[in-house]
Amino acid sequence: MTLRVGMVAGEPSGDLLAARVMRGIARHDAGSRCEGIGGPAMRLQGFDTWHSMDALTVFGYVDALKRLPSLLSTYSDVKKRWLAQKPDVFVGIDAPDFNLRLELQLKQAGIPTVHFVGPSIWAWRYERIHKIRQAVSHMLVLFPFEEEIYQKEGVPVTYVGHPLAELIPMQPDRAAARRYLGVEPGARVLALLPGSRSSEIKLLAPRFLRAVQLLSSQDPQLQVLVPMVNAGRRREFEALLRQHPIANCRIIDQAEAGSRPAPDGPACAGRAEGGDTGSDAYFAARPAAWNVMQAADAVLVASGTATLEAALFKRPMVISYVLTPMMKRLMEWKSGQSRPYVPWVGLPNVLARDFVVPELLQDDATPEALAEATWKALTDTPYAQQVVQRFVAIHESLRRDTPGLAARAIMEQARHGTA
Numbered sequence: 001m002t003l004r005v006g007m008v009a010g011e012p013s014g015d016l017l018a019a020r021v022m023r024g025i026a027r028h029d030a031g032s033r034c035e036g037i038g039g040p041a042m043r044l045q046g047f048d049t050w051h052s053m054d055a056l057t058v059f060g061y062v063d064a065l066k067r068l069p070s071l072l073s074t075y076s077d078v079k080k081r082w083l084a085q086k087p088d089v090f091v092g093i094d095a096p097d098f099n100l101r102l103e104l105q106l107k108q109a110g111i112p113t114v115h116f117v118g119p120s121i122w123a124w125r126y127e128r129i130h131k132i133r134q135a136v137s138h139m140l141v142l143f144p145f146e147e148e149i150y151q152k153e154g155v156p157v158t159y160v161g162h163p164l165a166e167l168i169p170m171q172p173d174r175a176a177a178r179r180y181l182g183v184e185p186g187a188r189v190l191a192l193l194p195g196s197r198s199s200e201i202k203l204l205a206p207r208f209l210r211a212v213q214l215l216s217s218q219d220p221q222l223q224v225l226v227p228m229v230n231a232g233r234r235r236e237f238e239a240l241l242r243q244h245p246i247a248n249c250r251i252i253d254q255a256e257a258g259s260r261p262a263p264d265g266p267a268c269a270g271r272a273e274g275g276d277t278g279s280d281a282y283f284a285a286r287p288a289a290w291n292v293m294q295a296a297d298a299v300l301v302a303s304g305t306a307t308l309e310a311a312l313f314k315r316p317m318v319i320s321y322v323l324t325p326m327m328k329r330l331m332e333w334k335s336g337q338s339r340p341y342v343p344w345v346g347l348p349n350v351l352a353r354d355f356v357v358p359e360l361l362q363d364d365a366t367p368e369a370l371a372e373a374t375w376k377a378l379t380d381t382p383y384a385q386q387v388v389q390r391f392v393a394i395h396e397s398l399r400r401d402t403p404g405l406a407a408r409a410i411m412e413q414a415r416h417g418t419a
Contacts, residue, residue: 003032003414006087006111007047008078008102010056010095013305015039017116018093020163022047024407035087036078050078056098071098079105086111089414093117096128104135112413116140116160116406122149123340123350129153138413140406143351144397158409161400168290168312169277170395176278177294181225181252188378189223190215191296191315193289193306194237196229200302201236203322208300209244210367215375216247222378224249225296227289252288298377298384300370303345303359311348312395316377316387317357319346320365328362348394356390 005025009018018034019041025032026045035048037056043049055074079102082090090106092099094117103113118141121128132139132155139150139157150157178185192212194205216222228234228251241249283291289306290313293299299310299317310317323331344350345359358373360366376383 003029003089003411004087005032005034005410005414006036006078006082006090006106007034007042007093008037008056008091008095008099009039009042009053009093010037010098011053012039014093014095014117015041015053017163018042018047018091019045020403021091021093021116021406021410024403025410027404028407028411036082037074050081056095075102078102082106082111083109088112089114089410091116091410100128100131100135104131107135107137112137112416114138114140114410114413117142118146118150122146123342124335124337126341129155138409140409142398145351158405159400160402160405160409162308162398163402164309164312165395165398165400166402168309168395170392172294172313173278174295177283177291179278180280180283181291181295183223183225183295187223188219188221189225189296190374190378191289191292191299191301191310192224192226193292193299193301193310194226195302195304196233196306198233198236199324199327200321201233201240203324204302204320204365205237205240206244207320207322207365207367207370209240209246211300211370211374212246212249213244214367214371215378218375220247222248225252225292226250227252227287227292229289252292298374300374303361305347308347308351311351311391312398314388314391314395316384317348318370318373318377319349319357319359320370321345321361322365323362348391351394351397352390354390356387 007018009015015038018038022034022042022045033048035050037051037053038047038049039053051074055070075098089112090103091114092103096119099115103115107113113136115136118139119128133153136155139155140160141147141150141157142162144159147157147159175185183189192208194201194208212224224246226237226249228237234251234253290309293310293313293315296315299315301307301310301317301319303319303321307317307319342350344355345361346357348357349355349359360369360373
């Protein structure tokens with residue numbers, strides 16, 4: 001019998017995760033059918049898209065309020081369709097606010113539910129575990145320490161590893177990335193990643209750029225590579241770059257061809273994944289940020305998934321983040337907390353349970369402090385080697401057959417139901 005799987009992925013990272021899971025399921029059941037809300041990577045795997053994942057992509061509380069009517073309409077439609085024609089199993093990928101609510105309704109109707117990517121209850125709003133226990137038949141988690149949390153709380157769980165640990169090589173070839181990007185082999189290179197959201201660019205980029213101005217006074221030859229996720233973020237960053245100009249800065253943009261800077265200003269180049277790990281096709285298929293991190297000596301980065309990527313590329317880094325007072329109050333109101341349960345914010349530090357790399361947050365994120373910490377990451381070789389050793393251990397702990405493990409758990413739930 002053909003396996004029918006309901007799926008909801010609400011953002012690009014979830015789309016990529018779901019596509020890999022679909023490939024894992026197809027290896028066991030070539031006739032399987034997946035349907036629901038997804039993105040382009042899922043469609044390439046034959047996903048039946050009822051709604052684009054763009055319907056769920058929101059940035060911040062204000063955007064969520066503006067989009068509430070369309071979010072409710074999308075939620076009502078998929079719930080009605082799955083209750084009318086029940087899938088063998090439902091898989092919600094991340095997007096916990098949307099998916100946990102939907103999973104509860106589907107599970108109560110007798111549909112087994114799998115949630116892939118555990119909400120960060122280890123840092124914020126641990127009380128969500130009660131909702132998870134009610135709504136989820138089986139959890140699939142990315143990090144090893146999460147497995148113990150769910151086991152302790154009586155929630156069936158499988159640690160499947162992090163797919164990034166499979167995609168990023170254990171020993172990234174810095175020289176190959178530099179050849180691709182047209183960077184001199186012996187140059188000192190800083191990757192600058194001020195975030196993928198407009199609010200992050202606005203709040204972090206000026207601090208980052210002023211920090212780089214200080215670094216450039218110490219090393220006028222310092223090369224700075226800045227990957228941008230889209231044209232909108234690039235325009236916002238370039239406006240700030242004009243206010244805080246720095247020498248030897250290149251913007252690396254996924255959408256544009258060419259790998260060398262234009263003579264009259266910042267260039268854009270970016271490329272991502274293919275066959276030979278030294279070939280142009282390999283780099284052209286990957287996210288621009290990956291090529292930049294692989295080419296860099298160190299990374300100055302906004303807190304988020306990019307910090308984990310930088311750790312897997314074995315690059316010393318400085319992590320930073322800034323919220324406006326209003327954003328901070330909203331976050332505290334929603335979570336009921338003034339700070340996370342754990343002392344770390346960056347994923348590499350969370351995974352290591354230690355301050356392996358510095359975190360400069362809020363008022364501590366001054367240009368002077370950022371420059372000092374980044375200079376150490378760029379120039380202190382013994383320190384950098386220690387950081388690399390810690391990141392190798394993290395990488396090894398996260399490497400699993402993620403698609404295979406996830407697919408087996410999902411198919412097991414489809415066979416045995418919600419009991």
